[in-house]
Amino acid sequence: MVRFMKFNKILLLQQNMLGDVIVSTGLVRAIREEFPQSKIAFLVSPATANLMRLPFVDELIAYEKGMPMLPVIKKIWRYDVALCLDFKYRSAVLPFLARIPVRAGLAHKRKIFLTHSVPRPEILDGEYFTEFIARILEMCIGLKLHHDMTRLSVADAIAADISAVDKILPPSEKVTVAIAPFSSTPMKDWRPDRYKLFMENFSGCRFVLIGGKKDRAQDFYIPEGTVDLRGRLSMTESAEALRRADYFIGGCSAPLHLASAVGTPTLALYGSTRPEMWAPRHKSIYIFHKLSCWPCNVDGYGKTCGGAKPCMNAISVDEVSAAFEKLRQQFPARKV
Numbered sequence: 001m002v003r004f005m006k007f008n009k010i011l012l013l014q015q016n017m018l019g020d021v022i023v024s025t026g027l028v029r030a031i032r033e034e035f036p037q038s039k040i041a042f043l044v045s046p047a048t049a050n051l052m053r054l055p056f057v058d059e060l061i062a063y064e065k066g067m068p069m070l071p072v073i074k075k076i077w078r079y080d081v082a083l084c085l086d087f088k089y090r091s092a093v094l095p096f097l098a099r100i101p102v103r104a105g106l107a108h109k110r111k112i113f114l115t116h117s118v119p120r121p122e123i124l125d126g127e128y129f130t131e132f133i134a135r136i137l138e139m140c141i142g143l144k145l146h147h148d149m150t151r152l153s154v155a156d157a158i159a160a161d162i163s164a165v166d167k168i169l170p171p172s173e174k175v176t177v178a179i180a181p182f183s184s185t186p187m188k189d190w191r192p193d194r195y196k197l198f199m200e201n202f203s204g205c206r207f208v209l210i211g212g213k214k215d216r217a218q219d220f221y222i223p224e225g226t227v228d229l230r231g232r233l234s235m236t237e238s239a240e241a242l243r244r245a246d247y248f249i250g251g252c253s254a255p256l257h258l259a260s261a262v263g264t265p266t267l268a269l270y271g272s273t274r275p276e277m278w279a280p281r282h283k284s285i286y287i288f289h290k291l292s293c294w295p296c297n298v299d300g301y302g303k304t305c306g307g308a309k310p311c312m313n314a315i316s317v318d319e320v321s322a323a324f325e326k327l328r329q330q331f332p333a334r335k336v
Helices: 018-034 046-052 070-076 090-097 129-141 159-168 192-201 235-244 254-261 317-330
Strands: 009-013 039-044 059-062 081-084 102-106 116-118 176-180 206-209 247-251 266-270 284-288
Touching: 009 018, 009 090, 018 039, 018 046, 018 129, 018 254, 039 046, 039 070, 046 059, 046 235, 059 070, 070 090, 081 090, 090 102, 102 129, 116 129, 159 235, 176 235, 176 254, 192 317, 235 254, 247 254, 247 317, 254 266, 266 317, 284 317
Parallel strands: 009 039, 009 081, 039 059, 081 102, 102 116, 176 206, 176 247, 247 266, 266 284
Antiparallel strands: none
């Protein structure tokens, strides 16, 4: 075990994709609350850095493969401890080169670079992602966190973000529902024709489509009055747009976690991944049908079904409509 009182300078590393990074902020906050006087540096990829300018992080470091390592090594040189919140190889190499004496995380293929590591444990029933990573750290160095690690955070919007969103998302008297129909893998996506029927069921709402540039090329039903923001917003602008929405609907994706982080009630549609591990814990409802081939992401998405995704197809329009009505009852919109 490790004497935590000496952890005056703590390096946290999370270089996964945006959704994982956003979810990890709950753990970052819990570590800050456990060590209120320590300096905390958070190392993420440049693509996610703007959203990670958080009040409980003292120094934000952006790094990705191919960038010069020496400037980063100088910044983190001889920190007291490095905690790997991801499973990336380079997240262990950087603290090793910086001669950080305590380097903890999942062993994976990087054990040689860590001073304290464990093989990947089984996921416990009902365990959220941050709780899973926290358990790995406890197994490694005996670090036990006592604070809530399920509340997510992203950077507050700056004036430029607010101005940009003002121009393309004007105020509306209608209930605004943000939808992110596409994720990083089609296996997580609900069928577009079912989104169409759902949107027709709630034609009194204003719908806002959220997504990246590649999502804009996807065929999708766009009812009159819909604001299509796919590929038009930066990450921080997307956060501001989601902050203004009354509700969010979508599969397991970065926009889902982003919506949760800004406090927007979410309806999450799950199939191939674990909702208890990944679905938001606050102001959220999820729909999930557990099939015999679940969870398919263990061996590669769609390996068993050949991409047919019966898990997502099991989610009906009536089911989503009923869940949305339940969400509205539990978390009334600011407008009627």
